[in-house]
Amino acid sequence: MQPMTLLKNGTVFSPQYLGTRDILIAGRKIIAVEQEITSPHWDYLEVIDLEKQWVFPGLIDSHIHIAGAGGEGGPATRTAEVSFDAIIEGGITTVIGCLGTDGITRTVESVLMKAKALRQQGMSAWIYTGSYQVPPPTITGSVSRDIALIEEVIGAGEIAIADHRSTYPTINEFIKVVQEAKVGGLMGGKAGILNIHLGENGPSFDLIYQAVEREGIRFNQFLPTHCNRCREVFEDSKIYGKKGYVDVTTSAYPYFPDSEVKPSVAFFEFLDCGVPIEHITMSTDAGGSLPEFDKDGNLVKLVQGSPVSLFRELMDIIVDKRIKDEHQAAMAVQTVTSNVSRILKLETKGRIAPGCDADLLILNKDRTGIRHVLCNGASGGQKPF
Numbered sequence: 001m002q003p004m005t006l007l008k009n010g011t012v013f014s015p016q017y018l019g020t021r022d023i024l025i026a027g028r029k030i031i032a033v034e035q036e037i038t039s040p041h042w043d044y045l046e047v048i049d050l051e052k053q054w055v056f057p058g059l060i061d062s063h064i065h066i067a068g069a070g071g072e073g074g075p076a077t078r079t080a081e082v083s084f085d086a087i088i089e090g091g092i093t094t095v096i097g098c099l100g101t102d103g104i105t106r107t108v109e110s111v112l113m114k115a116k117a118l119r120q121q122g123m124s125a126w127i128y129t130g131s132y133q134v135p136p137p138t139i140t141g142s143v144s145r146d147i148a149l150i151e152e153v154i155g156a157g158e159i160a161i162a163d164h165r166s167t168y169p170t171i172n173e174f175i176k177v178v179q180e181a182k183v184g185g186l187m188g189g190k191a192g193i194l195n196i197h198l199g200e201n202g203p204s205f206d207l208i209y210q211a212v213e214r215e216g217i218r219f220n221q222f223l224p225t226h227c228n229r230c231r232e233v234f235e236d237s238k239i240y241g242k243k244g245y246v247d248v249t250t251s252a253y254p255y256f257p258d259s260e261v262k263p264s265v266a267f268f269e270f271l272d273c274g275v276p277i278e279h280i281t282m283s284t285d286a287g288g289s290l291p292e293f294d295k296d297g298n299l300v301k302l303v304q305g306s307p308v309s310l311f312r313e314l315m316d317i318i319v320d321k322r323i324k325d326e327h328q329a330a331m332a333v334q335t336v337t338s339n340v341s342r343i344l345k346l347e348t349k350g351r352i353a354p355g356c357d358a359d360l361l362i363l364n365k366d367r368t369g370i371r372h373v374l375c376n377g378a379s380g381g382q383k384p385f
């Protein structure tokens with residue numbers, strides 16, 4: 001018999017606001033979410049009273065440099081791998097790792113191996129194949145084969161566009177990568193999505209619009225990130241977001257206060273201008289270096305993003321006076337849970353429902369921090385309840 005846990009009296013956001021619920025977990029899975037589950041006297045059942053504390057699905061980070069990144073200021077500025085503990089401390093139970101700028105001296109294999117390590121430690125982890133560069137570096141020699149054949153690979157990225165560190169792909173080069181990702185996704189039963197790094201050298205979304213108009217590629221093939229990196233890109237994102245997905249980066253705040261749109265502010269502005277909530281996601285970009293260059297191209301600043309930024313921005317939205325009740329708070333939770341799992345076709349993730357993986361984030365009483373994280377039904381290396 002597998003261990004069972006009954007969590008009583010949680011205030012549950014599934015991410016929809018359900019009110020007080022009991023959650024029954026068997027092994028790695030949630031098997032029931034009901035108003036009241038009476039607890040049989042089984043020896044193998046642990047019963048925990050959550051005393052109305054808020055419970056979210058474990059957060060999903062769709063863009064994190066798990067194997068390190070950076071190096072724009074020379075070898076000494078390469079960043080380290082992101083540790084399992086740092087991710088869990090941020091309330092994140094599922095990650096999608098990416099390579100980043102350095103597809104030259106770093107490899108997709110190292111990202112894959114780090115994802116395997118995180119899985120072994122108990123977390124759920126997938127990756128994108130490729131890097132900033134086009135054509136992208138891969139493991140098997142093609143984007144399609146990587147996605148179709150390697151279980152952990154669900155898409156390609158982050159492909160850089162409109163950035164001085166990108167390879168400035170032509171529309172034909174760009175479409176080739178999109179199509180490879182799409183076909184690999186079809187073969188492998190995956191999202192086959194392209195995670196796009198938006199730089200500041202706009203126009204931000206031109207390549208995507210051209211791919212859609214010229215070849216009939218669908219908007220849901222793209223997940224562009226760093227939409228809040230500066231006001232110009234963000235204004236373009238407000239228009240684009242009515243058609244396609246828009247991902248906001250959390251870990252760059254507050255390092256670039258003069259240019260960046262704070263993620264929690266971006267959330268409200270998106271909604272105010274009519275971007276559907278289903279299109280909005282947030283991710284950390286943690287582990288990546290956040291470089292700033294002067295007008296001559298010299299590196300003047302380099303900082304590193306942290307996983308806990310996702311939870312921080314989520315809570316900054318929830319405590320904002322524009323959030324009137326728990327149902328509105330649930331919309332914010334959706335951007336880091338069920339929206340991400342739907343877009344990336346991770347069906348058992350991002351929701352608190354029977355059949356889903358038991359990934360839970362339990363807040364502390366005053367909702368200022370995290371009391372406990374469950375990853376696939378297990379406590380992520382933390383103190384027990």
Ligand SMILES: [Zn+2]
Binds near residue numbers: 158
């Ligand atoms: Zn990026």
